[in-house]
Amino acid sequence: MITKGITKQGKYYDSVSLMIISNEINKLSGVIDSSIVMGTHENISILKVADLYISDFDNVDDTDLLISMKVEKEEDFDNALVKLDELFNELSNKSDDDSDFAPKSLENAIKQMPEANLSLISIAGKYAVAEVWKALKSGLHVMLFSDNISIEDENKMKAYGLENDLLVMGPDCGTAIINGVPLAFSNVVNRGDIGIVAASGTGLQEVSSIISNEGAGISQALGTGGRDVKKEIGGKMFLRSMQALAQDNDTKIIVLVSKPPHESVQAKIAAEIKNINKPVVSILIGGNPKVLEEAGAFSANTLEEVALMAVKLSKGEDIKSVSTDTDFSEIVEKEITNKTPEQKYVRGLYSGGTLCDETQLLFKDKIGYAYSNTPLTDVFLMKNVWESTENIVIDLGDDEFTAGRPHPMIDFSLRNKRIIQESTDPQVAVILLDVVLGYGANMQPSQELAPIFRQALENNPKITIIATITGTSGDPQNKELVEQELQNAGAIVMQSNASAAKLTMEIIAKLNN
Amino acid sequence: MKQPTHPQTTASGDSLKAGKYILHSRFTEVVNFVCDNNLLVLAKDIKYLSPNTLIVENVNIKQINEVILENNQIKILPENINLKIKNTISSEFNFELANIEKTNYILSKLQNKYLPLFPAKSLAFLLDNNRKKHFQTAFERAFYQQITEGASLINNNQILEGIKNIKGRGLGLTPSGDDFVAGVLFALHFKEHLYNKDLSKLRNNILEIALSKNIFSNNFLIFAHDAKFFYRFKNFLEKAYNNPDNLEQPLNQLFEIGSTSGADLLTGFILTIQYKL
Structure with missing residues (x-):
């Protein structure tokens, strides 16, 4: 083992960047430890104690950047320096990109990139409508992330889109993957032959991530916004997206994901399925799949199941071999043995709306309706969302929680607080939550959640924490790493929301028997 | 519009x-x-x-x-x-908002309820021993050790020695240790107001020790010495004193930028108010 280092002059970085770079260097093979710090007299004293000091640092200044590493051999240091340069370059390129591409208007953006054919609009709803019209009139497809758009405006935009062969994804469209480019909240998935149309943001993320994790891939993933399948909009973009995927040579299998469409829209989707000469797999979360089955689609009960069915089709395997029934008895027995008689309830704290719905639906038949801010039936609407009672499953991404703060997929603070709060309730047996990875989401989920889990388990060591991760190993946060760190913090991590919900309900059912 | x-x-x-x-x-x-x-x-x-x-x-x-x-x-x-240049915003804090009872209440809330919001790598380990686990690399462990020793010296009334141990320590352009010292200086102004003491000599001595070749830290520390508050810290304090039961949003705003900077500053502030100076 040797300690080697270099200094860089005239380079200034904030501590976040230095921490990130240092973490990356520490991951390299042959690097035992590293430190990248400004050369203050005090930091030098720390380097000496940490055995990371080298004589080259004898005459450095406060404003010099000191890079020091303990490595197995000389070659490891050289390799690390190459990586270090890459990381520093990425940082400065990122800054350059920011300044080069900072158009202040859609018109300027089009001037900067005249070949663009899609615009992503994410500004306050009241300003967004005008921008959408500018984009459409300029011949651009639109992904509209903004919400608070009237249904009348949505209808007009989508009618214009249909007339002019332009997609209008949204409003409130949180995710899409176009030609391999992830937009807004989305995951880094394999490219492949499965196309997705979804009127559900986290539904699309969960399905596309599972498909990718199972070794298949996505051709296109088109979001429509949840209201598209309502009567007023009539499924304009859902149907148009189905047609687009039917015509797309790279798409061999089509997956449809939606909350229950209006009856009239469902009939149109069924009619469209009959026109498509490709296998169609569908999930209508909480809806009746019969109409689509009669039209020739395969239907699934969970997001996990629809993803696995699509994977089977993609691999040319028998779709009937898909099984999502897992024997949880061993885990259940282990988890119930240490519970007190008081511990009977689950507190589901979700950042993804569709995942929240799916969990409630799965719970319904096994442990009954859960109280929620977005309940399956109004009887179970929480009177006060800040106070928990019995079984609850909350969507923390709903308006009442997001006013004046970022979405809970980005900002964990509210949920962290809630986890701690629930952990002090002696009636709580299970805390269930989703962790959505990918672009746009919180970049340090495990760093933020692990101490919270530890604190919750310190408050009540008998609580079970069950987490489901929506994401892939390609995501910037890296699913495997997050999974490992959450497990180290005491959580049970499941591979899908459906399996997390099923495990939870088996534990709760057993505790209540 | x-x-x-x-x-x-x-x-x-x-x-x-x-x-x-x-x-x-x-x-x-x-x-x-x-x-x-x-x-x-x-x-x-x-x-x-x-x-x-x-x-x-x-x-x-x-x-x-x-x-x-x-x-x-x-x-x-x-x-x-x-x-x-327009819309000049005052950096002065209205100390009349603060009294001992309210200050103690805010500090107890911060320590008992809101510590999970402090970033893992911040100096909040001085408020909660369990946070040591976040400091794993050799540099971080030595950093943890030296900062802890510094805080301990301050607590034992060897204030200037403690400041020497803390200042200038940390990764980036504005080291965590300097943010902590700024928090100490801001807190001394509060103590002067709350307990009707003159701590100006102590502030001068701390500043003298803490100044370095780092122009960022120096500017930051001089402002703290002169009770010129940064917008986000002033905003936090005003909200905290006006509504001490709702600290989450102001805290998140304080912590929003500069990695651990806001939390380091606040840690220095909390500990100094609690120290018997």
């Missing part, structure tokens, strides 16, 4: 000093300029406002090499843009 698209200043700190400033360092939303020992910061968002910051709009801050500040105007080069 149409948004203005012409370059303009939207807010400015109240301690800007005239001079010809040259580029020092650039970050995504902030660019720093120096003139002698003075620092001038140009930023895009008011959350970055400090007594020596100008918030500008519709200006590509990343292309600026030089800024001339005089007569309530700035000239931005090389683009030769002249902007009037």
Whole structure:
């Protein structure tokens, strides 16, 4: 083992960047430890104690950047320096990109990139409508992330889109993957032959991530916004997206994901399925799949199941071999043995709306309706969302929680607080939550959640924490790493929301028997 | 409503000093300029406002090499843009908001309820021993050790020795230790008000020890010494004293920028208020 280092002059970085770079260097093979710090007299004293000091640092200044590493051999240091340069370059390129591409208007953006054919609009709803019209009139497809758009405006935009062969994804469209480019909240998935149309943001993320994790891939993933399948909009973009995927040579299998469409829209989707000469797999979360089955689609009960069915089709395997029934008895027995008689309830704290719905639906038949801010039936609407009672499953991404703060997929603070709060309730047996990875989401989920889990388990060591991760190993946060760190913090991590919900309900059912 | 698209200043700190400033360092939303020992910061968002910051709009801050500040105007080069300085925001805090009872209540809330919001790598380990686990590399372990020793010295009334152990320690351009010391200096002003004491000599001594060749830290520390509050810290304190039962949002705003900076500052502040000085 040797300690080697270099200094860089005239380079200034904030501590976040230095921490990130240092973490990356520490991951390299042959690097035992590293430190990248400004050369203050005090930091030098720390380097000496940490055995990371080298004589080259004898005459450095406060404003010099000191890079020091303990490595197995000389070659490891050289390799690390190459990586270090890459990381520093990425940082400065990122800054350059920011300044080069900072158009202040859609018109300027089009001037900067005249070949663009899609615009992503994410500004306050009241300003967004005008921008959408500018984009459409300029011949651009639109992904509209903004919400608070009237249904009348949505209808007009989508009618214009249909007339002019332009997609209008949204409003409130949180995710899409176009030609391999992830937009807004989305995951880094394999490219492949499965196309997705979804009127559900986290539904699309969960399905596309599972498909990718199972070794298949996505051709296109088109979001429509949840209201598209309502009567007023009539499924304009859902149907148009189905047609687009039917015509797309790279798409061999089509997956449809939606909350229950209006009856009239469902009939149109069924009619469209009959026109498509490709296998169609569908999930209508909480809806009746019969109409689509009669039209020739395969239907699934969970997001996990629809993803696995699509994977089977993609691999040319028998779709009937898909099984999502897992024997949880061993885990259940282990988890119930240490519970007190008081511990009977689950507190589901979700950042993804569709995942929240799916969990409630799965719970319904096994442990009954859960109280929620977005309940399956109004009887179970929480009177006060800040106070928990019995079984609850909350969507923390709903308006009442997001006013004046970022979405809970980005900002964990509210949920962290809630986890701690629930952990002090002696009636709580299970805390269930989703962790959505990918672009746009919180970049340090495990760093933020692990101490919270530890604190919750310190408050009540008998609580079970069950987490489901929506994401892939390609995501910037890296699913495997997050999974490992959450497990180290005491959580049970499941591979899908459906399996997390099923495990939870088996534990709760057993505790209540 | 149409948004203005012409370059303009939207807010400015109240301690800007005239001079010809040259580029020092650039970050995504902030660019720093120096003139002698003075620092001038140009930023895009008011959350970055400090007594020596100008918030500008519709200006590509990343292309600026030089800024001339005089007569309530700035000239931005090389683009030769002249902007009037307007909307000067006071950095003074109204100490009348603070009394002992309320201050103790806020501090107990912060320690008992809101510690999970403090970033893992911040100096909040001085408030909660369990946070040691976040410091795993050799550098971090030695850093943890030295900072803990410094805080212990301060607690044992060897204040200046403790400050020596803490200042200048940390990764980036503004080391965590210096943020902590700024928190100490701000807290001393509160103690002067709360207990009707004169701690000016102690403040002067701390500043003298803490000053270094780091122009960022020096500016930051001098402001703290002079009770010139950064916008986000002042905002936090005002909200905390006005509504001590709802600290989460103000805390998140305080912690929003600068990695651990806000939490380090607050840790120094909390501990100093609690120390028997």
